[in-house]
Amino acid sequence: MAGGGAFSVANLIKRIVPGIIQRRLKTLLSYFRRFPRPGRLKVIKQKARALLPYYRRFHCPICGAWDRRFESFRGRPDARCPMCGSLERHRFVWLFWLRQTDLFSGARAKMLHFAPEPCLASRLSQMSGLDYTTADLRRRHAMVKADITDLQFPDETFDVLYCSHVLEHVPDDRQGIRECCRVLKRTGWALILVPITARSTFEDPSITDPKERERVFGLAGHLRRYGPDFADRLREAGFVVSVYTPDDVAREDAARFSIGPKVGPLYLCRRH
Ligand SMILES: [Zn+2]
Structure with missing residues (x-):
């Protein structure tokens, strides 16, 4: 057969997905790999929430979390960040x-x-x-x-x-x-x-x-x-x-x- 390597889904993706999107996906994957497994889901949830106006009420500048509510602490409403505990x-x-x-x-x-x-x-x-x-x-x-x-x-x-x-x-x-x-x-x-x-x-x-x-x-x-x-x-x-x-x-x-x-x-x- 003429032309490049063997057929595979990965090769197909490489051919049809533009380079910039491939690079973005790689960065995103490496970003999530940095977090320990149990915390990863929390981070993905927070990143997704950051895109939704409904959740963009409170923001933690330390960990980057967005949420509609923060946790209560010692009787103070919306005091504690649900992600990092600040x-x-x-x-x-x-x-x-x-x-x-x-x-x-x-x-x-x-x-x-x-x-x-x-x-x-x-x-x-x-x-x-x-x-x-x-x-x-x-x-x-x-x-x-x-x-x-x-x-x-x-x-x-x-x-x-x-x-x-x-x-x-x-x-x-x-x-x-x-x-x-x-x-x-x-x-x-x-x-x-x-x-x-x-x-x-x-x-x-x-x-x-x-x-x-x-x-x-x-x-x-x-x-x-x-x-x-x-x-x-x-x-x-x-x-x-x-x-x-x-x-x-x-x-x-x-x-x-x-x-x-x-x-x-x-x-x-x-x-x-
Ligand atoms: Zn936080």
């Missing part, structure tokens, strides 16, 4: 990094992330240019075991530091903040968040009963309630502080990311 504050922080910093520019940066939230850590660990370390006192999902009040890193090690909802669990939070300042480079910046649930900060070390702590401080593991004067503790340690609310980061589209009005501020800290 909460309002995680999406707020992600948008801050995306819109107000050059963290995702691909430039080289050494980053330390305390008590890593899986939804953020899974993306940050894949960022090109980022030399990324996670740390936790009990090493839950973290690369290194570290006590925030006594860090094993030398002075001025990191360009970027992220510490969210950690200090309210730390007995000597002022020492923790001083350590954050110490390991940060002179040109670096830290993003620090705590729940702001009081008019002014109050603590009482004599309260040790978990039930009583939950009643007074909101959660059994919390050692104090912070007020907006938290910024003063950051300044005491030597930081120059700028406060950002969701309005500063996502005024027009906060509803789309379901960030909600109750999300506390984030504190951007630089060294003197």
Whole structure:
């Protein structure tokens, strides 16, 4: 027989489907192969939903999910992303990094992330240019075991530091903040968040009963309630502080990311 190879369906497809579509299909297949099998179906479902206006109400900027509803969390409707589990504050922080910093520019940066939230850590660990370390006192999902009040890193090690909802669990939070300042480079910046649930900060070390702590401080593991004067503790340690609310980061589209009005501020800290 004259002409090319043996007849097969694959050959036929190669001949009649334009090259550009073949390449797109290949890219799409390799994309789905990157995800573990159990999660693959979820990803395909989310990608399909992104095409349908009916589902385009809420969007997670971290994992790219679209949905008509997000999951409720601690009585807050549409709080948790059904795909990556991000909460309002995680999406707020992600948008801050995306819109107000050059963290995702691909430039080289050494980053330390305390008590890593899986939804953020899974993306940050894949960022090109980022030399990324996670740390936790009990090493839950973290690369290194570290006590925030006594860090094993030398002075001025990191360009970027992220510490969210950690200090309210730390007995000597002022020492923790001083350590954050110490390991940060002179040109670096830290993003620090705590729940702001009081008019002014109050603590009482004599309260040790978990039930009583939950009643007074909101959660059994919390050692104090912070007020907006938290910024003063950051300044005491030597930081120059700028406060950002969701309005500063996502005024027009906060509803789309379901960030909600109750999300506390984030504190951007630089060294003197
Ligand atoms: Zn998500």
